Amino acid sequence: MTNHTKEEPLSADQWLIESQELRSFVATVREISANTTDDRSQTLARLEPYFQELLAQPRWLPEKFAQINPESKMGGGIGQWLLYRSQDRSLTVFSLVIPPSATTPVHDHLAWGLIGLYQGNQEEIVYRRVDNGESEEYAQLEVVEVRSLQPGDIYRLLPPDGDIHAVKTTSQSASVSIHVLGNDTGCIWRHQFIPESHSVKSFRSGYSNVPCQEEEKENALIR
Ligand SMILES: [Fe+2]
Numbered sequence: 245m246t247n248h249t250k251e252e253p254l255s256a257d258q259w260l261i262e263s264q265e266l267r268s269f270v271a272t273v274r275e276i277s278a279n280t281t282d283d284r285s286q287t288l289a290r291l292e293p294y295f296q297e298l299l300a301q302p303r304w305l306p307e308k309f310a311q312i313n314p315e316s317k318m319g320g321g322i323g324q325w326l327l328y329r330s331q332d333r334s335l336t337v338f339s340l341v342i343p344p345s346a347t348t349p350v351h352d353h354l355a356w357g358l359i360g361l362y363q364g365n366q367e368e369i370v371y372r373r374v375d376n377g378e379s380e381e382y383a384q385l386e387v388v389e390v391r392s393l394q395p396g397d398i399y400r401l402l403p404p405d406g407d408i409h410a411v412k413t414t415s416q417s418a419s420v421s422i423h424v425l426g427n428d429t430g431c432i433w434r435h436q437f438i439p440e441s442h443s444v445k446s447f448r449s450g451y452s453n454v455p456c457q458e459e460e461k462e463n464a465l466i467r
Pocket residue numbers: 351353409
């Protein structure tokens with residue numbers, strides 16, 4: 245198994261966009277998540293109305309962060325744009341842009357979170373793992389739910405519930421969803437699944453606009 249170094253804390257919170265709407269939403273997330281650390285279902289329930297409000301506002305996300313990314317590590321031109329990351333990497337907000345007809349791999353997130361659709365339409369297939377989870381190469385998944393999502397729709401991640409899914413854009417234009425996650429989703433090593441062959445492998449999606457520390461080190465070695 246590959247040994248991955250843990251990403252170090254940042255020197256300060258990172259803001260990749262300048263938006264009053266996002267700043268005030270993040271302040272609310274920080275307050276609510278700090279007050280509900282022992283019950284993440286409470287965190288999610290209390291956050292939802294504020295998230296709904298953010299998703300209903302049409303102009304806070306700059307066009308640049310609603311673009312697809314042909315270089316994507318997730319494949320299919322999917323853009324994953326970091327918008328905010330807390331200093332200790334325990335909270336991130338990012339946009340995920342999936343081109344028309346493209347599908348994400350089946351993947352997990354390994355943290356509590358809320359995902360809301362901002363533009364376009366999606367179909368989401370939610371899975372659950374039914375083996376004992378001990379093997380690094382084998383996983384047996386079963387489909388729990390298939391959902392059609394419209395702008396404004398929100399779903400919850402509360403591992404293991406809702407944590408494994410694949411998402412496809414069903415609109416003519418790219419879909420844009422906003423993710424609020426209790427980890428540094430783009431830079432941690434998580435899992436990609438191929439349900440038909442029961443295989444699982446570790447993967448790191450990265451962000452389209454910010455390298456992870458480990459990637460920076462690898463690039464420095466190549467140079
Ligand atoms: Fe996801």
